[in-house]
Amino acid sequence: MASRPSFRDRAVVIRSYDFGEADRVIVLLTKHNGLVRAVAKGVRRAKSRFGSRLQLFVNLDVQLYSGRNLATITQADTVDYFGAQIIDDYDKYTAACVMLEAAERLSLDNDPYLYESVVYTLAKLQSTEKPMLELDTFLLKVMEHAGWAPSLFNCAQCGNPGPHRAFHPAVGGATCNNCRPPGAAEVDPETLHIMWIIANGHTANATVAQAGEAHQLIRAHLQWHLERKVNALSVMDQELK
Template structure:
């Protein structure tokens, strides 16, 4: 039998049949990979505990003609706090949904795998909103769809102070170029500094996350508008976050 082993993070799960699950893995070796796990929702199944969303695992798969099958899975790390707290669950789901929607299967992206394994402990221990936004910002940067946050996309000037930003034009616009840009919105200096800090954030830095909550909310609103404009639909995790915030 043709088997192979991967190290992976469980990016998404979809139940089918009585006790089966389609598991979307983000692997260190091959990028995103979908595989079937038969019987894994039965509590007696040895796969049951390992194939839960957000787990960091090793898995052995069998090649299939259409889809691979997960034969064995072992937990490297799991994050209880993410399922015990609705806000953490919502923000972790947000980052995972963005990564899932914006990656193609079997395109190796080691940076994204490492980003997910770095973000998980932060999402479960630190401010989950900030951790998810840092993760999403850094993911967009490596996927090459990031807006330019620091330089004017029209004239290339390094921004000083307040400016404008345009989703259509691909990022920041200096005040001299505003008339030439399409659909600009305000881009205050504080928001720019928030994005710059998130992009350069080092996950090993364990000091307290120092962000102004007003700027973080502004960054979230802005960033989600941008993600929506790329993906073309609303994200399920956003609806979930809005529902828990209204309670």
């Protein structure tokens, strides 16, 4: 977080939790200061000045005052509100929650890419008919930005050109038969091709089975590199079963 006493930034709310009798801690993904944990004082009171703005799926312009452990939010203005088309749609809502949770785990200081990707994907989720595809596109792109992009054609271990029929996060993605480790997933090579298409920003015509398989591979790759579960992904996967 910036060391200067007061600063202004663009931000989206990642999550929040109650603090004291009337306050709330807001976890913000900012454009220029990474992840910022800040107190919104009195926000749980009915007459709070900006309590209704500090919600999920809102793009904010915030003024913050730096503190020893937590910043303090002194002003918050709405730039974009994405919730209207997301909150009442279960699939869009769970996809958006997965995105925010993943963004919290992937956040770096002074890197606007993740913030911009979150805002862009929230806008896309408002109108899409395929929220899981938008989520998977987001996850592939931010993993690439973090240096974790899965190999989707060449063998991740030896570089032998594909297409291949196995995938394992531990070796970095697609793997040939010679390098295939125990527990590798058997995959349709066309699924890996679809993942390459969406990772490069193109539209993929995937079957339901291919989209589901791609989602599971992306999920496994993300959680392997995070070294912990993304809880919202488990909720989404239960609904998909």
